[in-house]
Each structure stands twice: as structure tokens, then as C-alpha cells.
Amino acid sequence: MADYTPHTEEEIAAMLGVLGLDGLDDLFAVVPAALRLAGGLDLAPGLPEPDVMVRMGGLAAANRACGPDLVCFAGGGAYDHEVPPVTRALASRSEFVTSYTPYQPEVAQGVLQAVFEFQTLLARLSGVPVANASLYDGAAAVVEAVNLGAAASGRQGVLVSRGLNPSWRDVLGTFAAGTGHELEDVGLEDGVTAWGTATQPEPGVVVVAYPNYLGCLEDLGAVRRLCDRTGALMVVAFDPVCAGILRSPGEWGADVVVGEGQVFGMPLSFGGPYLGLFACGAAHVRRLPGRLVGETVDAEGRRAYVTTLRAREQDIRREKATSNVCTNQTLMAVTAAVQMGWLGTSGMAEIALRSARGARYCRSALLAVPGVEPLSTAPVVREFALRLPLSASLVVERLAEEGFLAGIPLDGAHGTDERGLIVAVTERRTRDEIDAFASAFEKAVR
Amino acid sequence: MTPAAGARDHLPPAAAGGRASSAPLLGRDTEPTLFELSRPGRQAWQLRTTGVPELPLEELVPAEHRRPSPPQLAEVSERDLVAHFTRLSHRQFSVDLGSYPLGSCTMKYNPKVCDAVAALPGLADVHPGAPASCTQGWLELLVELEEALCQVTGMAAATLQPAAGAAGELTGLLLMRAWHESQGRPRSKVIIPDSAHGTNPASVTLGGYQTVTVPSDERGCVDLAALRAELDDDVAGIMLTNPNTLGLFEEEILDIAAAVHEVGGLLYYDGANLNAILGVVRPGDMGFDIVHLNLHKTFATPHGGGGPGAGPVAVAPRLAPFLPGPRPVRLDAVDVDGAGPRFGWETPEHSIGRVHSWHGNALVLARALAYVLVHGGDGLRRVAQLAVLNANWLRTRLHGTYDVPYDRPCMHECVLSAATLKRTTGVRALDVAKRLLEEGFHAPTVYFPLVVDEALMVEPTETESLQTLEALADAFERIARQAAAPGGAELAAGAPHGTPVGRVDETRAARTLVPTFDARP
Numbered sequence: 001m002a003d004y005t006p007h008t009e010e011e012i013a014a015m016l017g018v019l020g021l022d023g024l025d026d027l028f029a030v031v032p033a034a035l036r037l038a039g040g041l042d043l044a045p046g047l048p049e050p051d052v053m054v055r056m057g058g059l060a061a062a063n064r065a066c067g068p069d070l071v072c073f074a075g076g077g078a079y080d081h082e083v084p085p086v087t088r089a090l091a092s093r094s095e096f097v098t099s100y101t102p103y104q105p106e107v108a109q110g111v112l113q114a115v116f117e118f119q120t121l122l123a124r125l126s127g128v129p130v131a132n133a134s135l136y137d138g139a140a141a142v143v144e145a146v147n148l149g150a151a152a153s154g155r156q157g158v159l160v161s162r163g164l165n166p167s168w169r170d171v172l173g174t175f176a177a178g179t180g181h182e183l184e185d186v187g188l189e190d191g192v193t194a195w196g197t198a199t200q201p202e203p204g205v206v207v208v209a210y211p212n213y214l215g216c217l218e219d220l221g222a223v224r225r226l227c228d229r230t231g232a233l234m235v236v237a238f239d240p241v242c243a244g245i246l247r248s249p250g251e252w253g254a255d256v257v258v259g260e261g262q263v264f265g266m267p268l269s270f271g272g273p274y275l276g277l278f279a280c281g282a283a284h285v286r287r288l289p290g291r292l293v294g295e296t297v298d299a300e301g302r303r304a305y306v307t308t309l310r311a312r313e314q315d316i317r318r319e320k321a322t323s324n325v326c327t328n329q330t331l332m333a334v335t336a337a338v339q340m341g342w343l344g345t346s347g348m349a350e351i352a353l354r355s356a357r358g359a360r361y362c363r364s365a366l367l368a369v370p371g372v373e374p375l376s377t378a379p380v381v382r383e384f385a386l387r388l389p390l391s392a393s394l395v396v397e398r399l400a401e402e403g404f405l406a407g408i409p410l411d412g413a414h415g416t417d418e419r420g421l422i423v424a425v426t427e428r429r430t431r432d433e434i435d436a437f438a439s440a441f442e443k444a445v446r
Numbered sequence: 447m448t449p450a451a452g453a454r455d456h457l458p459p460a461a462a463g464g465r466a467s468s469a470p471l472l473g474r475d476t477e478p479t480l481f482e483l484s485r486p487g488r489q490a491w492q493l494r495t496t497g498v499p500e501l502p503l504e505e506l507v508p509a510e511h512r513r514p515s516p517p518q519l520a521e522v523s524e525r526d527l528v529a530h531f532t533r534l535s536h537r538q539f540s541v542d543l544g545s546y547p548l549g550s551c552t553m554k555y556n557p558k559v560c561d562a563v564a565a566l567p568g569l570a571d572v573h574p575g576a577p578a579s580c581t582q583g584w585l586e587l588l589v590e591l592e593e594a595l596c597q598v599t600g601m602a603a604a605t606l607q608p609a610a611g612a613a614g615e616l617t618g619l620l621l622m623r624a625w626h627e628s629q630g631r632p633r634s635k636v637i638i639p640d641s642a643h644g645t646n647p648a649s650v651t652l653g654g655y656q657t658v659t660v661p662s663d664e665r666g667c668v669d670l671a672a673l674r675a676e677l678d679d680d681v682a683g684i685m686l687t688n689p690n691t692l693g694l695f696e697e698e699i700l701d702i703a704a705a706v707h708e709v710g711g712l713l714y715y716d717g718a719n720l721n722a723i724l725g726v727v728r729p730g731d732m733g734f735d736i737v738h739l740n741l742h743k744t745f746a747t748p749h750g751g752g753g754p755g756a757g758p759v760a761v762a763p764r765l766a767p768f769l770p771g772p773r774p775v776r777l778d779a780v781d782v783d784g785a786g787p788r789f790g791w792e793t794p795e796h797s798i799g800r801v802h803s804w805h806g807n808a809l810v811l812a813r814a815l816a817y818v819l820v821h822g823g824d825g826l827r828r829v830a831q832l833a834v835l836n837a838n839w840l841r842t843r844l845h846g847t848y849d850v851p852y853d854r855p856c857m858h859e860c861v862l863s864a865a866t867l868k869r870t871t872g873v874r875a876l877d878v879a880k881r882l883l884e885e886g887f888h889a890p891t892v893y894f895p896l897v898v899d900e901a902l903m904v905e906p907t908e909t910e911s912l913q914t915l916e917a918l919a920d921a922f923e924r925i926a927r928q929a930a931a932p933g934g935a936e937l938a939a940g941a942p943h944g945t946p947v948g949r950v951d952e953t954r955a956a957r958t959l960v961p962t963f964d965a966r967p
Contacts, residue, residue, distance in 0.1 A: 003820070003821055003825045003828055003829060004554075004555050004557055004746075004908075004909050005828060005829070005832045005908050005909060006463070006909065006910070006911035006912075007832055007835075007911070007912065011911075011912045012832075012835065014912075015835055015836075015839045015912065016835070018839060018842055018843075019835075019838050019839065019842060019855075024831040024832075024835065025831075027831060027834045027835060027838065027855070028723075028726050028727070028834070029855070030694075030695045030697055030854075030855060031695055031697075031723070031726065031727050032697065032699075032700065034700075035699075035700070035727045035731055035732060036726060036727055037725060037726060037727060037728065037731075040725055040823050040824060040827055041597055041598060041724075041725045041823030041826060041827065042597055042823065043594060043597055043598075043818065043822055043823035043826070044819075044822055044823075045822040045823070045824065046819070046820055046821045046822030046824065046825040047819050047820060047822070048820075049557075049559040049820060052559060052563070052816050052819045052820050053559065053562065053563065055819060056563045056566065056569075056587075056812070056815070056816055056819075057566060057568070058583075059568075059569070059583040059584070059586055059587045060566040060567070060568025060569045060583055061568055061583065062568075062582045062583030062586065063568045063569065063572045063580065063581055063582065063583040063584055064572070064576065064580035064581075065567050065568050065569075065570075065571035065572050066571050066572065066573055066576075067567070067571060070576075070580065072573060074573045074575050074576065076575045077575075077803055077804075078573055078574050078575060078804070080573070082493060082494070084491075084492070086490070086524055086527060086528060089528075090527075090528065090531040090532070090535075092561070093531070093532070093535040094540060094542040094748075095535035095536070095538040095539075095540045095542065095543065096535055096538065096540075096750065096751055097540070097542075097556075097561075097748045097750055097751075098540040098541040098542045098556050098748045098749070099538055099539060099540040099541070099546075099749065099750075099751045100546065100548055100551050100553055100749045100751070100752070100888075101551075101749070101751065101752040101753075102751065102752065103548070103889075103891070104539070104879065104880075104883060104888065104889050105947075105950040105952075106880065106883055106942050106945040106946070106947055106948065106949065106950060107538070107539035107883050107888065107942075107945055107946070108538055108539065108751070109477075109534070109537040109538065109946045109947055110534040110535050110536065110537040110538030111534075111538055111751035111752070113477060113479070113534055113537070114531065114534055115751075116479070116962070116963070117479055117480050117481075117963070119961055119962050120479075120481065120962040120963040120964060121480075121519055121520075123961075123962045123964065124517050124518055124519060124964070125517045125519070129961075129962065129964070129965065130961050130962070131961070131962070133752065134753070136609035136610065136613060136753075136754075136802070136807075137609065137802060137803040137804075138803050139800070139802060139803040140609070140613070140802075140803075147652075165803070167800055167803050167804065168803060170799050170800040171799070171800045171801060171802065171803065173799055174620065174770070174798050174799035174800055174801055175616070175620070175652070175801075177620055177623060177624070177654070177798065177799075178616070178619065178620055178623065178652050178653040178654040178655075179652060179654065180654060217507075217508070217511050221510075243513075243517065244513075244516065244517060245503060245506075245507055245512065245513055245516075246507065246511055246512070246513055247510075247511055247512065247513050247514075248513065248517070260803065267570040267571055268570070268571055268572060268573045268574065269569075269570055269572075269574075269808055269809050270569065270572045270573075270574050270581070270584050270804070270805060270808035270809070271574030271802075271803065271804025271805045271806070271808050272574075272609065272754070272802065272803075272804060272805070272806055272807035272808045272809065272810070273609070273753075273754030273807040273808075273809060273810060274803065274804075285959065285961070291752065292961055293961070294955040294956070294959055294960050294961055295955070295960035295963075295966065296950060296951045296952070296954045296955035296958075296960070297950075297951050297954065298947040298948040298949060298950050298951065299940070299948040299949045299951070300948050302474075302476055302947055302948070303476045304947040304950045304951075305950075306950045306951075306952050306955045308952070308955040308956050308959065308961075309956055309959065310952075310956070311956075313644070314612070314644040314645050314647075314648035315643070315644035315645075315894070316644065317644075317648070318644050318647040318648060318657075319647035319648060319650060319651045319657040320651070321644070321647075321648040321651075323648065323652075324612040324615065324616060324645050324648035324649040324651075324652055325610075325612055326610065326611065326612045326643075326644075326645050327610040327611060327612070327740075327742065327749070327752060327753040327754075327755040328610070328752055328753040329609070329750070329752075329753040329754050330750050330751040330752030330753050331748075331750025331751055331752075331753065331754060332750075332753070332754060334750075334751065337480070338527070338531055340519055340520075341480050341490070341519070341520055341522055341527050341530075341531075342490045342491055342524070342527060343490075343491050343519065344484075344488070344489060344490060344491065344519050344520055344521045344522065345486075345516050345517065345518055345519045345520070345521055346489055346491070346516065346521070347489070347490070347491035347493075348516060348517055348519055349513075349516035349517075350491065350493065351493065353503055353506070354493065354496065354498070356503075356506040356507065357498050357499065357500060357501050357506065358496065358498050360501060360506060361498050361499055379507065379508050379511065381506075381507065393577065396577055397577055397579060400576075400577065400579065400580055405573055405576055405580070408575045427493055427494065427496070428493075428494055428496075429496065429498070430494065430495075430496040430497055430498070431496055431497035431498045431499075432497065434498070
């Protein structure tokens with residue numbers, strides 16, 4: 001048995017003596033005897049750390065990680081962008097890693113200032129003035145945006161573009177069972193949302209993705225006009241990398257901007273921990289979910305930071321809180337601040353531009369493969385959708401054998417059958433990799 | 447070689463390993479922001495040479511979608527970036543620096559081996575949308591963790607998707623809702639004790655239920671008579687933390703469970719305080735139907751300054767068909783020769799749907815499994831024993847210096863009160879907290895639970911040594927003594943000194959909101 005407790009047997013005996021107890025079991029005398037586990041937990045005996053590393057290493061070896069042996073062309077909400085050593089090093093500093101939520105600001109200025117900088121960076125990128133300290137992931141951010149939108153508009157109806165990530169849409173549906181929001185899916189035509197087919201006359205919220213799940217650029221001007229006409233709040237799920245070269249959601253008139261921040265310094269991580277991005281207009285700040293860091297001063301007038309507008313939050317407002325969020329993904333927000341600092345103004349535009357170039361080159365190469373067709377003609381940036389001559393899952397399996405993670409198969413919700421595939425290309429893909437991928441692709445779809 | 451016990455009597459006193467008073471905090475200057483460090487034209491990024499044709503932006507993105515100019519972030523060198531965030535890290539208290547007795551948060555030491563596991567490329571670089579044939583190791587890891595958590599809680603099945611405790615709570619409430627709807631009786635109320643965490647009632651509202659609050663009795667536990675008075679067939683269930691937020695075990699739990707079950711309600715276990723009872727008693731054996739765990743508390747995954755956490759939800763057999771999907775599962779032996787995949791995904795028959803974009807905070811889950819493997823069943827039990835020992839030792843030592851409103855054996859934490867101190871000296875719980883920061887300790891949780899006046903909620907955890915507890919107790923006592931001395935109230939109100947900033951003006955932050963650098967006046 002191994003553990004991390006420092007007590008010597010003599011110390012335990014002395015401490016029990018102070019309490020007037022004979023043994024450690026006596027500490028639990030208040031637990032009804034019938035409930036106490038007689039034989040202990042049915043778990044294997046503890047292992048020394050090196051043995052645990054071997055065991056976990058074995059599990060890791062049973063996966064196929066993205067890298068030279070499995071070149072990543074998959075996206076669908078998780079992207080293989082550069083994670084430089086500097087971001088890894090700073091994000092793993094144990095002062096950031098092993099602290100709790102900054103309840104005592106005088107000894108938490110490190111996390112608080114880093115989050116303040118994150119909020120500023122996200123506000124600048126999204127084009128709206130306020131950003132919170134993070135939510136769990138992209139899906140959670142959409143859920144909170146719809147909650148805010150319904151509360152602000154006083155209406156339960158929500159129009160959701162079919163271009164929203166289908167997993168996020170699923171999460172939205174799960175939580176709507178509790179909130180009672182009436183979700184109406186609005187289908188795609190040639191890759192973009194056909195808003196004219198929506199039936200709700202007075203929705204409270206409209207949700208659209210930019211670019212959408214098929215990689216296509218939606219007409220956000222049309223969404224803004226729809227919201228102006230109906231009084232709905234405009235929620236844009238933006239891609240924060242593509243935002244380096246695209247008009248910002250704020251500029252398009254978004255009321256709430258959400259997204260997935262994994263692209264800023266987090267490895268693929270089998271899906272988590274990622275980073276829910278949430279930003280909005282100043283009008284909605286008192287409905288903001290989760291934590292918000294604000295600048296203030298200390299007793300001597302020096303600049304200081306603190307979590308603020310706390311009266312919105314669950315520990316104070318309880319059942320009337322704007323959200324139940326407590327623990328969020330602060331370390332990921334700090335990581336994103338480091339990564340955005342590393343990218344800077346020029347790097348942010350550069351990774352978007354390079355990804356778009358790679359996607360253009362890859363799309364052309366794959367469309368040259370006999371039997372492969374585009375799923376839409378709408379403009380794309382980093383990701384694009386194809387219709388294959390056979391099952392996309394089968395093609396993905398075949399290409400994995402050849403050393404490529406070919407993309408994410410589409411389900412039936414996107415106007416396609418099991419032959420739809422979305423392919424993503426980041427700034428990390430080389431021309432040689434794309435050429436080899438296209439040539440393997442040609443064999444795989446035969 | 448272990449020295450004989452007699453030889454140890456002659457050892458000099460050991461120093462406290464958990465006191466951070468020697469941390470070097472250089473200077474008193476404000477750290478500039480990234481934006482103030484920025485100079486146009488500076489660059490830190492370096493990207494791969496790709497050979498991809500360099501088409502101009504104008505050929506890639508239609509004009510109406512193009513950003514007129516790049517987003518203005520900050521332009522710093524890598525050297526300045528590293529210096530900036532390193533200096534910020536020096537302005538941050540952490541478990542690695544010293545004792546963090548923040549009640550209800552279980553800030554124990556986070557073993558480094560778990561970080562090493564999470565950094566394995568075979569775990570960290572796996573795409574969550576890769577086919578199951580490429581992710582067999584991850585699926586096995588998740589199945590193994592689910593089985594371990596079910597063993598620890600005494601439940602039948604679990605979802606690992608919820609990303610934090612509050613997400614687990616809401617997932618549990620939606621499971622409760624789905625269950626009652628399947629029984630044809632939706633119900634409308636959920637009962638919560640007045641000592642509950644704020645996330646409980648907030649989650650109840652989002653779950654579409656009304657909160658009904660029941661009072662604590664004079665012993666600090668659920669008032670069973672008051673509870674019975676609220677129970678009817680419109681009650682969907684009750685949310686309980688056991689031990690509760692006063693650090694006390696709900697001794698009448700079996701009667702509570704019987705009463706709630708009698709009206710067809712379900713029992714929800716808030717796992718915030720599970721550390722107290724690991725391997726000693728299980729929520730499932732107490733009668734709970736739904737249990738969430740905070741892996742970032744009980745299973746030592748680092749809290750990251752406010753997340754990431756992980757809040758798996760384990761359930762009794764009758765609720766398993768409603769769990770979020772898809773779930774990692776062991777596959778039946780499809781291939782006789784055993785060549786096929788052994789693990790896959792399955793969505794339960796009546797699943798409430800997904801509660802996470804992917805599969806949960808996977809790297810946090812991997813850390814938690816490593817923690818379980820290191821400890822084993824006996825090790826986890828010892829964690830609970832020593833956590834409870836430490837809390838009771840501290841309670842006994844500080845009794846008399848501070849009020850102990852519920853003066854009987856506690857579990858993993860004890861709730862003290864500064865009510866008498868405030869009455870006699872004017873020094874409040876908040877001041878005691880700020881003074882502790884000066885002493886080299888993180889403060890306890892203050893003003894919670896709400897049922898205790900001037901509450902100081904202290905959770906030392908099992909990884910703090912007797913010497914650290916003694917130093918912490920000495921600090922608590924010194925603070926009380928100095929509060930009573932002439933000028934004591936002024937000393938306390940001026941605290942903390944020696945920290946990177948002095949007492950922070952929270953009122954001003956809320957009144958004049960500055961949420962970004964660009965919003966500065």
C-alpha cells in the first residue's frame with residue numbers, strides 16, 4: 001500500500017490520544033455500524049508509482065495517437081494546431097495547476113491577472129466587449145448562451161441551425177429537458193442554413209455556427225436581420241482560429257459569442273479538458289454565467305484583480321442564480337492566454353491563413369479523386385465536407401491502417417447519408433502529408 | 447533502516463512542511479499586462495515549414511467575410527512571455543506552496559505521477575473523434591475508472607461525461623426527471639437542506655424543479671420531522687451531502703432514505719465530501735440512488751485555479767438505462783479468436799443524451815485512475831481515516847480559541863466560528879482569513895455554510911503533517927491573541943501585509959466594472 005500521507009505511526013497514536021480514541025476506526029463511531037464496510041473496498045491493492053506508470057503506459061500504447069504514424073485530418077470540434085513548448089511549460093507551472101478558485105484575491109493575483117488578460121484577448125477576438133473566465137467546453141457555452149438569450153428575450157423558442165456541431169446540439173437538447181426551451185432545428189441547403197424554412201414566428205434565440213460544422217461560411221448578415229425582425233438574441237458559435245481572418249461575430253452584430261477554445265494550446269486530449277468560450281455585449285453582463293474577473297485596487301491604491309459581479313452566482317443567489325457553474329476550466333483559460341500571447345496579432349492571422357491554404361490545397365486534391373464530390377459549394381476556411389462513393393466510416397478505418405486520421409463521418413442530420421465526411425487541415429499539415437493523404441484516399445475509396 | 451521508537455524520542459522537533467511563509471515575493475511593483483508589454487512588430491510564434499502553396503487571403507476568403515485587419519492581441523517576445531507568466535505564477539498561492547485548508551474543497555496534495563500519466567502522448571494526443579479501433583486504451587481506461595468509482599460509491603453504473611461537480615448535479619437531476627417521467631409522474635419539487643452548497647439549488651432550477659429548503663436541527667443535521675412534513679408524492683427527490691457541509695455525518699441517513707423512498711422520491715448524493723468516507727461507508731449502502739463525485743477533490747486531480755474538474759455521476763441499477771451516452775463499454779467476445787476490439791461505445795436505451803461535447807475531461811479522468819491504482823482499496827480507506835484524524839485534531843486544539851458551534855466529532859472538516867471573537871474584539875472571520883494569509887497559509891472557507899455565523903470552515907486534508915497542523919493551529923491562536931491585544935482590530939483590518947497586493951477593494955470592482963484591459967478608465 002502506498003499513499004501520500006505524512007503521518008508516522010507514533011504521530012497517529014499521539015493524535016488519537018489527544019482525541020481519547022484507541023484506533024482509527026473509532027473516528028467513524030458516528031456511522032451506523034450496519035453501514036460500515038466490513039471487508040473494505042473490492043479494489044486491487046495499491047501499486048508503487050513506477051508500476052502505475054507501466055500500467056498506464058500500457059493503456060496509452062493501446063491507443064493510436066495523432067502524430068507521424070497517424071497524421072491528423074480530423075476536426076469536428078477538436079483540432080491539431082501547434083502547441084509550442086513555451087505554452088506547455090507555462091501552462092504546467094504548478095502555481096497555476098494546484099491552486100483553487102481565487103476566493104482570496106490577495107494570494108491569487110497570478111491566476112486572476114492571467115484570466116483578466118484572457119478575457120481581454122477573447123473580447124478583442126470575438127468583437128464583443130465582455131468575456132467570462134471560461135465554461136466547460138463549446139457545448140456548455142452554447143447551453144449557457146441559450147439560457148441567457150431566453151432570459152433576456154423572455155421567450156422559450158430557439159432556432160438552432162443544423163450547422164451547429166451535432167454533439168453540441170445534443171447537449172442543448174439534454175438540458176432543454178430541464179429548462180423547457182423549445183428547440184427548432186433549421187436545416188441546411190447547399191451547406192448553409194435555410195432560415196426561411198423555420199416555423200417559429202417569434203423565437204427568443206437564434207443559434208448559428210461560423211464557420212459551421214460542414215466548414216461553410218454562413219451569411220451572418222441574414223441572421224442579424226432575422227433577429228432584428230423577430231427580437232431574438234443572436235448567438236454565434238464562432239471558430240476562434242478562423243476568426244484570425246474572418247469578420248468577428250461582434251462586427252456581424254452578435255449578442256452572444258461562444259466557441260471551443262481547445263485550439264489555443266490544448267492537446268487533443270481525447271476530448272477534454274477543453275475550454276468553453278463565452279463573450280457577450282455589455283447589455284447582458286448581469287446575466288453572464290460563471291466567473292468574471294475585474295480590475296480594481298488594493299488598500300494602497302495599487303492595481304489588483306478580483307472575481308466580480310458575484311451577486312449573479314450560485315453561492316450567493318442559490319436557486320435564482322444565472323447559472324449553476326462553479327468550477328469551470330480556469331487552467332485552460334490561462335493556457336489560452338499564454339497561447340494567444342505567443343501567437344500575438346500576426347500569429348493569430350497566420351495560423352488561420354495557413355490553415356485555409358492547407359484546406360484549399362487538400363480539398364482540391366481530394367476532389368480530384370474519382371467518386372469524391374463536394375457536399376456544398378459555399379465558401380470554406382479550415383474544414384470542408386465531402387460525399388464519398390462508399391461509407392465514410394469504412395474509409396476512415398481503411399485510412400487509419402495507412403497512417404491517416406481522415407476526418408469525422410457525418411450522421412444523417414446534414415442532408416447526407418453515411419457517405420458524408422468532414423476533413424480539417426491545420427497549419428501543421430505539410431504539402432507532403434497532404435499529397436500522401438490524397439493518394440491513400442484514392443485507394444481507400446476504390 | 448527504521449530507527450527504534452526510543453531513538454525517535456531524541457529527534458529535534460520537525461519543521462512544518464506546509465507553511466509558505468518563506469516564499470520569496472520580490473518587490474511590491476504591479477506586474478504589467480501583456481498589452482503593456484506589447485510592441486508592434488515583435489513576434490514569438492514559429493510554425494512548421496509546410497510547402498503548401500501560399501495563396502493570398504483574397505483568393506481564400508470572400509470579401510464580405512474577411513476581417514478588415516488582424517485582431518489586435520499583443521506582440522511580445524517569447525522571453526518576455528515566459529517572464530510575464532512566471533512572475534504571475536509567483537503571485538499565486540497553491541497546494542504545492544503550502545497548506546490550503548479551504549473547507550469543502552479538499553485541497554490535498556496532487557501527486558506528480560498523475561500529471562506524468564496525463565502527459566503521456568498515447569493519452570494526450572488522441573483525437574476524441576477517432577474510431578474505436580484507434581482508442582482501445584482510452585476506452586479500457588474509462589471502463590476501468592467507471593468500475594472503480596462504482597465500487598467506491600456502491601453504485602451500478604456511471605457516466606464520466608460531466609466536467610465538474612455542478613455539471614454532475616444537473617446531470618443527476620435530469621436523470622431524476624427522466625426516471626419520474628418514465629414512471630408517468632413528473633413531480634415538481636426537490637428538497638435541499640439549508641446547509642447545502644449553492645450549486646444544489648441553482649442546479650435544481652435548471653433541472654426544472656422547485657427548491658424546498660429544510661432546516662438543520664440543533665445538532666447540525668437534517669431535521670427529520672421537518673423533512674417528513676415536506677414529503678409527498680410531488681417530491682422528486684432530495685439532495686444531500688454526507689458528511690454535510692458542517693463536517694457532520696448524517697446519522698439518521700437510513701431513516702431519511704426510507705422516508706424519501708416511501709413517497710417514491712430519489713436520493714441524490716453530492717460527493718463534495720466523499721473524501722471523509724472513502725472505503726469506510728458507501729453512498730449506495732446508505733440508500734442513495736444518484737451520486738456525483740468531484741474527482742478534483744477526492745481523487746486529487748489538480749484544480750487548476752478553478753478547473754478543470756470532473757464530476758462523474760454513478761447511479762443505482764434502475765437508473766442506468768437513462769445515463770448519458772455514448773458510454774464506453776466492454777464488448778462481448780464477438781470474435782472467438784479475440785482479434786477484434788474489446789471495447790466500444792454504447793448509448794443506453796433511454797439515455798437523457800450527451801452532457802459534454804465529447805467524453806468528459808478525459809485527462810482528468812486518467813489522473814484519477816492513476817490515483818486509484820496507487821492507493822488501492824486500503825490506501826483509499828487510509829486517506830479517509832487520516833483526513834478525519836487531522837480535522838478532529840485541529841477541532842480539539844482550536845476549541846476554546848474559536849467557537850465550535852456543533853461540538854462533537856467531525857469528519858473531514860470542522861466548522862469554527864469567529865462570532866465570539868467578533869463580539870469581543872471586532873475582528874471578523876474575513877479578517878482571520880486575511881491574517882492567515884500573512885502567516886503563510888491559505889485561508890479556510892469563510893461565511894459558509896450559511897447556517898453558521900462568522901463561519902470558518904477548515905479542511906486540512908490527509909496530506910498535511912502533524913507539524914503543519916501545529917503551525918496552522920499556532921497561527922490561528924496567535925491571530926486570536928493579537929486580536930484581543932490593544933490595536934488588534936486595526937492590525938486585523940489592515941491584513942494582509944506581505945502578500946503581492948493588500949486587501950482588495952471588491953466593492954469598487956463591482957461598482958465600476960472593468961472586465962477587460964480595454965474597459966479601463
